[in-house]
Amino acid sequence: MLAFFTLEGNQVKLTIFATTDVHGAIYPYNYFDNEDKTTSLLHAASYIKEYQARHKEDVVLTIDNGDFLQGDTWNDYDAEHPDLALAPTVVNEIYDVVGLGNHEFNFGFDYLNQVLSKYKAPIINSNISFKNSLKDVVKPHHIVKKNINGHVLKIAFVSVVPTQVTKWDHVHFRSDASIVSPMLEALKKEVQHVRDQGADVVIALAHTGLKVDVDPYDVHGENQAYLFAQMSEELQIDGIVSGHTHEVFPSDALDLRHDITDGVINNVAIVQPGVSAKKLGQLDFELEFHENTWEIKKRSAKVLEVDKMQLDQELLGKFKPYHEDVKDYLTEPITTLKEDWHTYFAQVLPSPAVQVSGEAAKVYAEKLIEDGIIPNLPVLSFNAPTRAGRDGAHDYTQILAGPLTLSDAINLYKHANTIAILKISGKRLREWLEWSASQFLTDGEPSLLDSNDSKTGFPSYNFDMFYDLEYIVDITSPPRYNSSGAKISDSRRLLSATYRGERIKETDVFLVAANNYRASNTPLLQTPDVEVVYESHVLVRDLLIDYLKSGRTFTKASPLTVLPSKKYTFVSATKAQQFIKDEPIRHIKDLGNGFSVYEVDYGNHKK
CATH class of the missing domain: 3.60.21.10 (Metallo-dependent phosphatases)
Incomplete structure (x- = not known):
């Protein structure tokens, strides 16, 4: 009518x-x-x-x-x-x-x-x-x-x-x-x-x-x-x-x-x-x-x-x-944290709030190897901070020490991505590390980081950190990739990359516990030396929740070294200053919009 x-x-x-x-x-x-x-x-x-x-x-x-x-x-x-x-x-x-x-x-x-x-x-x-x-x-x-x-x-x-x-x-x-x-x-x-x-x-x-x-x-x-x-x-x-x-x-x-x-x-x-x-x-x-x-x-x-x-x-x-x-659904405790977890500094230093999802995916991949479902190869865990200020000063993960609830677990990994296991060559892995290192502006710029904007900057969700490796990048060279993973120069920032003390060779082969978004939407991974060996409807977030409920623990990794080892400025939420503990970070200036300028001292970063 x-x-x-x-x-x-x-x-x-x-x-x-x-x-x-x-x-x-x-x-x-x-x-x-x-x-x-x-x-x-x-x-x-x-x-x-x-x-x-x-x-x-x-x-x-x-x-x-x-x-x-x-x-x-x-x-x-x-x-x-x-x-x-x-x-x-x-x-x-x-x-x-x-x-x-x-x-x-x-x-x-x-x-x-x-x-x-x-x-x-x-x-x-x-x-x-x-x-x-x-x-x-x-x-x-x-x-x-x-x-x-x-x-x-x-x-x-x-x-x-x-x-x-x-x-x-x-x-x-x-x-x-x-x-x-x-x-x-x-x-x-x-x-x-x-x-x-x-x-x-x-x-x-x-x-x-x-x-x-x-x-x-x-x-x-x-x-x-x-x-x-x-x-x-x-x-x-x-x-x-x-x-x-x-x-x-x-x-x-x-x-x-x-x-x-x-x-x-x-x-x-x-x-x-x-x-x-x-x-x-x-x-x-x-x-x-x-x-x-x-x-x-x-x-x-x-x-x-x-x-x-x-x-x-x-x-x-x-x-x-x-x-x-x-x-009621969200307030059920599933584990206990001994320290605060947050992502306020996750683009400049490792964060357990980011690492934990990578560890959960790695445990799942290792069980698939044990069951004979995927090849028996070294498994690498990685993750990127999805909540790091892109949508405002409130847009960070923050979980205080004490009971961790289902709500907190969802906060740690908010996207409904599914698990995907990649088989990748050492050569392509090194390019992946180059892409991740491209989030840093070139040494001499006013700030260490580009904006978190998805179109004009380098959003945090593309800053993948690999926790089972040790690698060094030199940011005096310009970035090799843009934020979407397209090559923009022939320069290289990656000086070295090792796995369990051994230099990663181009012919090495690894498994990476990834997600469907990264596997299908990253240009530099759409190559013959990257193969999706396993996909599932299982959500990475569900793996994370199971991992946290199991009571497993992990060693906080610090895989990345940034050169030159000196002081750099970056922007994070003003609220972040109350979470500075033993990190080589100090608060510089309140910008008056919920954000502040901070300084990170890579010369004083304890690995």
Whole structure:
């Protein structure tokens, strides 16, 4: 049945509220630090509810652009209790249309179908041709129809996700016949389809980032939202909700070489509301019915600060029982820590909070060798700090000495990556170490580290440390690789690398206990001398939890030596200074934004 709007004349305002990359940040509570938060999806939902009450004459819709089902403790509760999954209740309360992100597939197709089948809101994706039960759940588009003074306004939504999803979740896609088409190709096809059905406004839910320098001939480019805007006339789209990269647009932080005052590029309104429901996106369209058609007279986009929104207490109360269920699930102690674990300095010094996941994966690999499932070769453990300030000064792992709970274990390894065992040559291993060493800026730069930004810097999650090796790098030479693992120079930083005291030769062969993301999404590992010898649906995080419950211990490793051995500055959270103990680190300056400048003295680093 069509909603009927009675307005003066033949004009109407269409407002579309948008979230993206919520990653489970539903309730206003930090389950890692056990304290209330000033931002959450419920804050945003409260604002939307109040806005709708004040603008009953407008058409107001709310959409999500994907990565809703992974990333926080609510998501882990759902994964453990799919029959009691909380996500459908939240979605059904808030959204009119839902798109898919790449992380929706982390827990597999069966789980995804089980959860999405409970959604009342239409679920769309335009570039995945599902060959499983999801084909009946996920549709290529959705058209919302509203009756404005007897004239039907049709608002169409299409949705795309990067084709790399088949690599990131290869362990799920490899056993499925679903086909993922290039985003641009799918958009052209589906937008034309909805236009043929009389769509007056077309909105692309694009789970892909805004990147200016995009090759239009690279059909598998990961971040293409800006390209979509540049091709808007051909694509026939009116608005874009971008996502995936956790950035904010409109924002001066993103230089897209345009006047972005109104959030419009090439006559397309674009919004990207960050991550974890800290922002709310808003697209506005002023429409007029003229000569038997709806015309867009004005369009704009903006992001709203969620921490300025008041919580609706009725809405909060509705979800409090779910919140209590999650807390009960998370507070069960599984082991005891004798010292604080944190990742505040994990990009400059080894951290047991990072190392422990690598040790858990290594134990699993060694059991596979014992069972005769994989070759009997030396097993190397590694890991990278995933929470090291990328999403703000709060975005670090911090677990105090004492009982370690399930919540803490999830904090140690937040991604739903699955185990993958690689067989790798000594030659390729040395290149891997070169890539990792490329996170450091060249000696003489103002800081030791590049920014943690995934597009312009070197994010911490690509700084892999190998705990069974001893290796030395010289950062007077420029980096050999960029952050994504593509070679950018012929220079070398790796001076030496040894395993159990023996120099690693090019012909040596090792096993590396890795994960599906690293195995499938790193260019320098897509070579003949790297072979995936084992893959499984087993989550690295589950291996970590089992490892911690077993009471196993490990020796804290300090495998990396950085030359020249002198003092360097870097940035970490201001809060980190209270965790300085015997590390060669001192606090230099508070930057006033939750971050501070620190100094590390590699000349005083005790191995």
